[in-house]
Amino acid sequence: MIELINVSKRFVDNVVLDGVSLQVQEGETVALLGPSGVGKSVTLKTINGLLRPDTGDVIVDGLHVQRLKRKELAELRSKIGYVFQYGALFDSMTVAENIRLGITDETCYDDAQYCVNRVQECLRLVNLALDVTDKYPAELSGGMKKRVGIARAIAGKPKYLLYDEPTSGLDPVNADVIDGLIERLRDELGVTSVVVSHDVRGSFRVADRVALLWQAKIRAVGPPDQILASKDPAVQQFLERDLEMTLIQAESQEGREARGRNV
């Protein structure tokens, strides 16, 4: 279980989180929505201890993240996969080496054959061709980098997964593949996930519950249909704006397809 209790975080005089509480049950997928710059990434980083909240508690797998010693924190982190918003691939390493570093179990990591197989398996899961293994991150497109980042995060078979905008910047086909992957990891392996997104449609599809982060607080949290039916003006405003975006995207998508047909 992932539990944020009254977490506050500020950078100098920029209050990013102000008393945020959120529970993610074992095996549950929670989507964390919110406009950009609201503190979604900051929230995710407090969960695996990359950022330290000023006040409040973060409890993951029954452990108080802030109170852990270095070794214990490293051990906990090896159970938490983290998908970075901009990939954060190690650019001096090939794709295969990147994903291999994601294999957090040391005996597995030292088993070369296991690693080769696992790397290929993870690449397949994120719908990447196997010929990217020997490429460097600089040779990949943005969407490919993102998917390698996801492959690296799942390589260690984590119990928890934190996705920071896993589908932003992906084409619709691959966004669907990733949404499907998130669902499968939950259904088949019981992975507990937090999916940060500002893509309402995709996250409503994968999430058991949705939380809206708005002006440093959790404004609403509940199952997708409950959020959709919410009368809260802030929630409505956020959803509306996003649905507009979706419409625009859908139109341009149709336009592209129409053009494609003409060719």
Place this chain on the structure above:
Amino acid sequence: MANRAELTLDPLRLVARSSLRSLDHVGRFSFLVVDLLRGLAEWRIWVSRTLEQAVAVGYGSLFIVLLVAGFAGAVTSLQTGYQFTGTLPLYYAGAVISESMILELGPVLTALILAGRIGARYAAELGTMRVTEQIDALESLGRSPVSHLLLPRVLAGLLVVPALTMFANATGIVVGYMVAKGSLGLTYGDFEYGARYFFRPLDLWYSLVKSYCFAAAVTLIPCYIGFNTQQGAEGVGRATTTAVVSASVAILLLDALTTRLLLVAK
């Protein structure tokens, strides 16, 4: 209005703020050094990476270090000839060239060049990794950035800088001798006699100790600065220049300090 308050040139406040900031750096730098010492236990991680780094920075720097050392030897030789001809016996040139290379020019020039080459490289690499969240990514995998990134770089520097210093010493002396032979007509016998006459085996150790101190400055300072980079590409640029400047100043301070402690105090 808060900005106005910060801009006032209240000297007390300025001094207080900057000394707090430097205390903060001293504290965090010490923590980094402690972390590095602790990271030594994870040798399985750093051994291979250290060798990679050492090859990368060592080979790359060899040419420029030898070039500079050769010129330093040549100029020392010419200058010795210019100053001493007629007043002192010729074999003195052998002593001046070899001693000034070993005691001062070899270690200091090598370290200053490497502050530019290794220091800038380390600060830029680590700074980029910081601002692109690669360091966070490593931590998120439960892996320690200290043993994966910092320790290999520091240890590689500790291997490479003293080795390059010894090559620089040798090159400077050989080139210095050849120039002296050409310009002063110094024979090899005289040169060797002079070099041996004033040489103490301790001098080589001294050169080595100096270069280890410099190696620490060339690696630790840029690693610390790069590791703590903030704010995007501009931050990386700032980290790189700060690292080179700080490492160079540290080298000069350490030079004065080691000379005072090891040579003068006897």
